[in-house]
Amino acid sequence: MITLTSDFGSPYPAAMKGVIRRYTDAELVDVAHDLPRGDPRAAAFWLRFVLPEFPPAVHCAVIDPGVGTGRDALVVRAGSHAIVAPDNGLAMPPARALAGDGSDVDVRTIDVDDPASATFHGRDVFAPTAARIRVAIDEAAADETPPAAGPTPEAVADALAALDDLSPASDPVDLAFPEPSVERDGDGDAAAIDGEVLAVDRFGNVITNVPGELVRGRDWIRVDGDLTPVAETFGAVEPGEQLVTVGSHGYAECDVNDGRGDGAFDLRPGDAVRFVADNVSL
Amino acid sequence: MITLTSDFGSPYPAAMKGVIRRYTDAELVDVAHDLPRGDPRAAAFWLRFVLPEFPPAVHCAVIDPGVGTGRDALVVRAGSHAIVAPDNGLAMPPARALAGDGSDVDVRTIDVDDPASATFHGRDVFAPTAARIRVAIDEAAADETPPAAGPTPEAVADALAALDDLSPASDPVDLAFPEPSVERDGDGDAAAIDGEVLAVDRFGNVITNVPGELVRGRDWIRVDGDLTPVAETFGAVEPGEQLVTVGSHGYAECDVNDGRGDGAFDLRPGDAVRFVADNVSL
Amino acid sequence: MITLTSDFGSPYPAAMKGVIRRYTDAELVDVAHDLPRGDPRAAAFWLRFVLPEFPPAVHCAVIDPGVGTGRDALVVRAGSHAIVAPDNGLAMPPARALAGDGSDVDVRTIDVDDPASATFHGRDVFAPTAARIRVAIDEAAADETPPAAGPTPEAVADALAALDDLSPASDPVDLAFPEPSVERDGDGDAAAIDGEVLAVDRFGNVITNVPGELVRGRDWIRVDGDLTPVAETFGAVEPGEQLVTVGSHGYAECDVNDGRGDGAFDLRPGDAVRFVADNVSL
Structure with a gap:
């Protein structure tokens, strides 16, 4: 093949x-x-x-x-x-x-x-x-x-x-994805994460470089300041509503159920994106 | 396969x-x-x-x-x-x-x-x-x-x-296409048909749920009020002109020769569309 | 196959x-x-x-x-x-x-x-x-x-x-691409070429009917009046800059490195395009 x-x-x-x-x-x-x-x-x-x-x-x-x-x-x-x-x-x-x-x-x-x-x-x-x-x-x-x-x-x-x-090859060009920077609270949990948008797919799903485990299990998270539900899948929120989910590649995504996350979150490949825990004021 | x-x-x-x-x-x-x-x-x-x-x-x-x-x-x-x-x-x-x-x-x-x-x-x-x-x-x-x-x-x-x-499976979800409603004249011919747009293809052809036999053989038909030629194929009218034809799936289509029917007829999937015989005032 | x-x-x-x-x-x-x-x-x-x-x-x-x-x-x-x-x-x-x-x-x-x-x-x-x-x-x-x-x-x-x-078949339809018209100088070199746009690809590269040998080897050429570098490949100019190159099909192309030639040159399929040697005032 x-x-x-x-x-x-x-x-x-x-x-x-x-x-x-x-x-x-x-x-x-x-x-x-x-x-x-x-x-x-x-x-x-x-x-x-x-x-x-x-x-x-x-x-x-x-x-x-x-x-x-x-x-x-x-x-x-x-x-x-x-x-x-x-x-x-x-x-x-x-x-x-x-x-x-x-x-x-x-x-x-x-x-x-x-x-x-x-x-x-x-x-x-x-x-x-x-x-x-x-x-x-x-x-x-x-x-x-x-x-x-x-x-x-x-x-x-x-x-x-x-x-x-x-x-x-003596010295091939390499390429690495940027790592997000993580600020942790007193318990060691991620309080704030500064990530970057890696890609946007046909659905307008905004795929970030933030590993899914940093957002999974939360109920809410702030995305660039806006409180957003964290959910397992699109259908957990109403059509047209924003959510953060963990995509099939394992990264946090900023999505809209039956809509486009790139438009709703105003995020494009290469953009910085900041996630902050909903109980933290940063 | x-x-x-x-x-x-x-x-x-x-x-x-x-x-x-x-x-x-x-x-x-x-x-x-x-x-x-x-x-x-x-x-x-x-x-x-x-x-x-x-x-x-x-x-x-x-x-x-x-x-x-x-x-x-x-x-x-x-x-x-x-x-x-x-x-x-x-x-x-x-x-x-x-x-x-x-x-x-x-x-x-x-x-x-x-x-x-x-x-x-x-x-x-x-x-x-x-x-x-x-x-x-x-x-x-x-x-x-x-x-x-x-x-x-x-x-x-x-x-x-x-x-x-x-x-x-005990109770799978089913899905049916809407049936058009047909008003017939004294001879049993379709005088008016209320249909729906099922799909639009890459050409902008507007595919309705109206069976082809209800329009085929006519010279003209009113589409949402506008008198439109009925033809076997696109080339029967001049480039840029609207027509009603019967598509390869057997349904009535609202098309434009070398243009887009969805724009010309202002019809999108899910829209209602009314066909009326050209000799009928309804 | x-x-x-x-x-x-x-x-x-x-x-x-x-x-x-x-x-x-x-x-x-x-x-x-x-x-x-x-x-x-x-x-x-x-x-x-x-x-x-x-x-x-x-x-x-x-x-x-x-x-x-x-x-x-x-x-x-x-x-x-x-x-x-x-x-x-x-x-x-x-x-x-x-x-x-x-x-x-x-x-x-x-x-x-x-x-x-x-x-x-x-x-x-x-x-x-x-x-x-x-x-x-x-x-x-x-x-x-x-x-x-x-x-x-x-x-x-x-x-x-x-x-x-x-x-x-007795008389099949044939189709030929238009030939550019070439004005030559005293040395027999192409001084001005009136061509036509044949196609535009996904990159916005404007493919003309002008054979590559008429532009290859020059440093500059005027495209519809604007002095434009002639280069072997996109990377020879800065991102966003216009160039004329010879595409993989052998024809002169009007391109932009990391941009769209059709927009920058305002050329679409069927348009006329005039190339003039940079040392000629025509």
């Missing part, structure tokens, strides 16, 4: 699929092609959330504001998965999530030789590399004795090491 | 696909992931239209405004098809359409045991259930003697009955 | 896929379903760009403003590829691109017999025809001795010729 992720809209991803089909019949699964434009951090957030649901696969992820400049192109192995992506950090958070304890990751640079275009490396670099890696991993997995259920991390590592146009 | 339908946008459906791939390599076909948010009736309308085009399949349909509340999760068998969906009625109209005469339908409740999240049952409940059902049906079909072209309704029913976490 | 292209949005393409699955398990790949509405020229532009990336396939392309009128339905063979499309010209530019030197193209008319609807020939005419052609080509390819890597152009031609409901 090869998954495909980009900010390309259509029909550019189809060109990538056509290229891949010249190498392999591996299944193709779209993750998203409407991710925020040129934003590796947003892509890293979503891929860290989605890719761990998949069995071992090759993931081709092209959010590439530096296309055609000197930025490197990478293959990041994480356990039995491989992520093919530009060297802008987007691959590292999902790689750590895929690698279980985060340690079984290695990074290789693709030796790119004169791509056909300066602006569409999705088609000219990343898609063919993902396809060739898929073929190499499948061949390595077929050689394992006894045949494994899927490719082992060793088989994937060996397959990548055997490709002449990949070489160990 | 497993079809996938939701109002999730992206990349949530990819998480569902990843989960399914942990169970089965069955083909995955997207029906739509941009259906109107939290609107089971709209989903039921579109699925009733689309699903009967498919050969027997498992259909995973998650428009789920009640996620995380007490609503049940269902598997609805219709002939050789199975629909996995929340218990909000969305599965029933397409199930009746899939079952031919509408009678070969049975409904089971999924015994859900502590899902991983309160807000993403698409990933945590419906996708894994669809995958397990797919595996069970495939195994049952493989056991048939002689092997059938596809699974028989009996094989599907047996496969579902054998799953421990499914039990007969 | 069958690729699918339309302006249908969702969920109409899923109905086409369901129909195809009643004939064949051939892989289905979406090219795009959000192409500009009713615009065969835009579709021709994108398909000419994307389809040549694919190995031999059947391509079902339904941008069909004339649906239900007297327009013909076509199968256009180009080398080992076949395009199934309405007779409005959209298939011809990609067919010439697929046929290598452009000569190995033949066109057949589908004898359509009373389709189920007047407005959804994607489901009722083009999808089933694409499926039947796919089956016929696969059967013909399987009969080749020795088996070819893919179907040969001869096998595809024979398969199409053997289908009773296809007959040679």
Whole structure:
């Protein structure tokens, strides 16, 4: 399987699929092609959330504001998965999530030789590399004795090491999500949390970087000053009402039941957001 | 095959696909992931239209405004098809359409045991259930003697009955589309029809609940008072002009050739719409 | 493989896929379903760009403003590829691109017999025809001795010729992209170029009909009077700044790094655009 992720809209991803089909019949699964434009951090957030649901696969992820400049192109192995992506950090958070304890990751640079275009490396670099890696991993997995259920991390590592146009990356760009800052009360409970908005989804749900355990179990919390109910799910409040909940990725979200949290809370990706316990005056 | 339908946008459906791939390599076909948010009736309308085009399949349909509340999760068998969906009625109209005469339908409740999240049952409940059902049906079909072209309704029913976490549903939510009210003239012809808008598509075509035979064959009809040509297809009127036609689902539509009917007729889903014969003053 | 292209949005393409699955398990790949509405020229532009990336396939392309009128339905063979499309010209530019030197193209008319609807020939005419052609080509390819890597152009031609409901098209609609007009200076270099906007992509990149070689290698060029840098790629200018680049399709584009060229240059599909050398006063 090869998954495909980009900010390309259509029909550019189809060109990538056509290229891949010249190498392999591996299944193709779209993750998203409407991710925020040129934003590796947003892509890293979503891929860290989605890719761990998949069995071992090759993931081709092209959010590439530096296309055609000197930025490197990478293959990041994480356990039995491989992520093919530009060297802008987007691959590292999902790689750590895929690698279980985060340690079984290695990074290789693709030796790119004169791509056909300066602006569409999705088609000219990343898609063919993902396809060739898929073929190499499948061949390595077929050689394992006894045949494994899927490719082992060793088989994937060996397959990548055997490709002449990949070489160990010396200093890949990394990317981390901001950590919230937490002020605790005398009992050690979180009294105030200064967080940041990581993403907004199609529903307008505002996903923050605040871990769910810091808000879960409360009845109310102040969001940028406004007292807001904390609930397990949307339906706990009336349609149109605001709530704080813990999303499926484990982070605190600012939502509206049957409405848009981004509008109601006036929060967008990158914005600061302050949560304060309802019994605290800060 | 497993079809996938939701109002999730992206990349949530990819998480569902990843989960399914942990169970089965069955083909995955997207029906739509941009259906109107939290609107089971709209989903039921579109699925009733689309699903009967498919050969027997498992259909995973998650428009789920009640996620995380007490609503049940269902598997609805219709002939050789199975629909996995929340218990909000969305599965029933397409199930009746899939079952031919509408009678070969049975409904089971999924015994859900502590899902991983309160807000993403698409990933945590419906996708894994669809995958397990797919595996069970495939195994049952493989056991048939002689092997059938596809699974028989009996094989599907047996496969579902054998799953421990499914039990007969006592009182599933149903959902019906509103029927138009028709005033007839002395000859029994429809003189006036009070209908409702069921859906609007990407083109802005306004799909009503008025059966096509009530408008087909006329030259003109009044739509909310305005005399409008009735035509077989868009190209029968000039670009930018309004028309009433019978859509591919068999209902009367209010359209504009190379334009948007929803804007021109000022009609949105749920709106009332009155059709009056052009020779009648009502 | 069958690729699918339309302006249908969702969920109409899923109905086409369901129909195809009643004939064949051939892989289905979406090219795009959000192409500009009713615009065969835009579709021709994108398909000419994307389809040549694919190995031999059947391509079902339904941008069909004339649906239900007297327009013909076509199968256009180009080398080992076949395009199934309405007779409005959209298939011809990609067919010439697929046929290598452009000569190995033949066109057949589908004898359509009373389709189920007047407005959804994607489901009722083009999808089933694409499926039947796919089956016929696969059967013909399987009969080749020795088996070819893919179907040969001869096998595809024979398969199409053997289908009773296809007959040679007498006068298919063709469609050509406008050629820019070029004024040259004393050295034969392009001093001024009057072009046209062919398409705008998701990024807002304005794709013109001006061949890249007419702008490549310059440092600056005037676009409708405004001096604009010419660069290999977006990252060569600061975020928010305008540039002219040569896109992956080989045409001059008017772009903004991390912004929208269509807004900044005030250019839309069909608009005229004038490029003038920076050292020329015209």
